[in-house]
Amino acid sequence: MNDLARGHSTATLSEAAGFAIALSPELRPLWTGARLCGPAFTVQGAGGDNLALHHAVLQAPAGAVLVADHGGAPFGHWGEVLTVAALHRGLTGLLIDGGVRDAAELQELGFPVFSRNNSILGTRKDFQGVFDGPVTVGGVTIRPGDLVVGDIDGVVALPLSGVHAILDRADARVAKEKELITLIRQGHNTLDLYGLGG
Template identity: 60%
Template sequence: MSAADGPARGHTAATLYEAAVAAEGPGRYAMDVGIRATWPGARVAAPAFTVQGAGGDNLALQHAILEAPAGSVLVADVNGADWGHWGEVLAVASQFRQIAGLVIDGGVRDTVEMAELDFPVFSRHVSVRGTRKLFRGALGVPVQVGAVTVHTGDLVVADADGVVVLPQHVADRVLDTADERVAKEADIIRRLKAGESSLDIYGLAEAGRG
């Protein structure tokens, strides 16, 4: 399956953020900038499976690996805690279950190993500290991750620029708007390569003049 056939139609997080604002108006579609890729080139686009865990404990994540549908991305709230809640062992277990990746408001470790596995992870911290395994947490419930409320089934798109979450009821409209934006941008790039200026293309030549 090509990227264009995937859940995000091949669109980047930045494109989808702009499309969401254009299609739905101002809203909280992007996680805060503290949630970022743990290794260069990490990228994921998949429906969310949400995890409410606890800081310094990764038992909820281990249960989530067994419960999440294949093709989903785990989206976990562990209260921003800077323990290493996730590492190589859980990434390998997730790949066996065909889980697409992890977005976590907290810490992870083994980032080199996860890059070698090509398992995309987006987190607030990288930390060597291990965790306890006591709190089963809750799965499939609304969570707050990176200041965004995420529900199971929401479309999550994450790459080098950040993490965008599209609620299920707006995702198709936003994707259609993104398709239109990409087509327009392709024409703008063509015109720039032909020598036109961005000021002229966007009608900004007179902007800022009093």
């Protein structure tokens, strides 16, 4: 799955982009080791209401990452039941600006979830949601098809139109860093290598 990002970390992608693609650091993996990578299917929900997520699971294409704006609300918008439904539909993960629950069960299922908080507060089911339009998650506007990547360090959203250029710059950055690490192990120092010696 991470082949879509050529195996690059979120830190490398963020630095290679040259503009703000990094989401708020408050959006974290629900369970240790969770990794997210796939095209966004966007969901505008409402805080404390998870009906939109039920609809999104049925509408999103296989391979998609659900990207949901729930206003950062501390409610358990997502849990084990929706995860099983999402896996059955072939979805690859969830990024939600809001709360989720059932962390142990989601880890056991291996379903990657990145959220603003973990909450057991229940939800209503009134707002059907708005789908496949721009949403703001973690301070970044994400559009349908943007490449969403998440790892232990955070989450980035690469605009669809710029994915290949960012990945090419990331490839070059990784190659350069490997050269630098080799030189450091040979006794060179970072001040000289980066031209910071004054």
